[in-house]
Amino acid sequence: MKIPAIQIKKLRKLTGIGIMDCKEALINSNGNLDKAINFLRKKGENIATKRSFLEVKEGALHSSINDDQTFGVIIGLSCETDFLSKNKNFLDFLSTLSKISLLYHTKKKFLSSLYRGRTIQDLIIEKMGVVGEKMELKIFERIESPFVTGYIHNNRKIATLVGFSNHTKGINKTMARDISMHITAMNPIAIDEKEIPDSIVEKEKEIISYQVEKENKPSDIKKKIILGKVRKFILENTLLNQKFIKDNKITIREYMNKFNKNLKVQIYKRITFP
Template sequence: MKISANQIKKLRELTGIGIMDCKEALIKSKGDFDKAINFLRKKGENIAIQRSFLEVKEGALYSSTNDNQTFGVTIGLSCETDFLAKSKDFLDFLSMLSKISLLYNNKKNFLSSYYRGKKIQDLIIEKMGAVGEKIELKIFERIESPFVANYIHNNYKIATLVGFSSHEGINSTIARNIAMHIAAMNPIAIDEKGIPDSIIEKEREIISYQVEKENKPSNMKDHIISGKIRKFILDNTLLNQKFIKDNKITIQEYINKFNNNLKINIYNRITFL
């Protein structure tokens, strides 16, 4: 099977692995990115867990919360060039749309709504004519909770929303720190219960493949596999991750400093790769 340079480039951007290794992985997997990444991980390459391997697109993200911080919305506009995605005009337009998006529950209603006598979709079309590039509202994600915080990474490629069970004991700075941690550390789930069985099984398969090559007794191998699975769960669940601003404590321990009864109800982390 012929593998294109663009496929190799995309896999390299997703994994950080060398060109020849990426090419080999794509050939072995017949161009399937999920299988290619599993192939690389079985070889022992240290690759961050990715939840989705979307086509790389240019664009920017913006998240906002309402004044009471009881809900938040993340929207994302795609465009054709990174130059436009980073421009002040594009980001100002995105910021304006983000504030309006708080009035609506879903993408369809938002696009068909009116702002100063014009539909949001028509405003986007007008902007396309002004900048000379195709622009599309690709992302509209809304969460609700008693207290919601947001964070936008400074390159506008990552945006997070996190919902807490209460405002009691924490302020916007503390909540934003956790939203920022989510942006940086990309947890799979809030806790172990939230990790899909399919992800655990895939990880077990990769770890078992790596351990099987070691010259050790079977019972020791089982113990190593169990230990590695446990570490995988701790490293990839939000409450068990080491807090990015203080790696001596976990996120759960950071929360407990302010309110032992506080729960994280929901979060999302949206990226433009």
């Protein structure tokens, strides 16, 4: 099977693995990126377990939170060039759209809503005529909780919103922002063990089993190794069990307990610009 060079380049960009290994993985997976990732991981390559395989496009993210911090919205606006995605005029326009987005619950309603006599979609089209590039609202994510905070990475390609169980009087805002930053940096799969999807655990168990089966050890020892590695995977990829990025001697759960043992993370959205 002949694999297009652009497909190999895409897999290499997603994984950081060498060209020949990427080519081999794609041949073995009939060009399927997801299966190619699993093929590489079974070979023992150290690749992140959760990635978006959407076409990479230029653009930027912006988030806004309402005044009493009970809900927030992340929007993402695509464009054709990296140059425009960093342009002040583009980012100011995105910021304006972000503030308006707080009034709506869905992308569809937001795009069809009126702002100064024109729909948001019409405003985007008009802006396209000014900048000379195709633009599209690619992302609209909203969360609600008693307290919501967020963080945007300085490259504006990653944005996070986090919802906590207590309102402003029962929460330390510095701690809440730290957790938003942690999620942005560490990309947990779920809040805790209960919320991690079974499909992800099973896929990881399959990969670990494949690796361990090649070892020359008794079957009972292999089973213990597999269980231990799966447990480690769950702990390293669930928010409350992850080591806090500012102090790796404690977990996020322990960090939160320093401020309020009854506080819970109810929901989070970590968005990367596709």
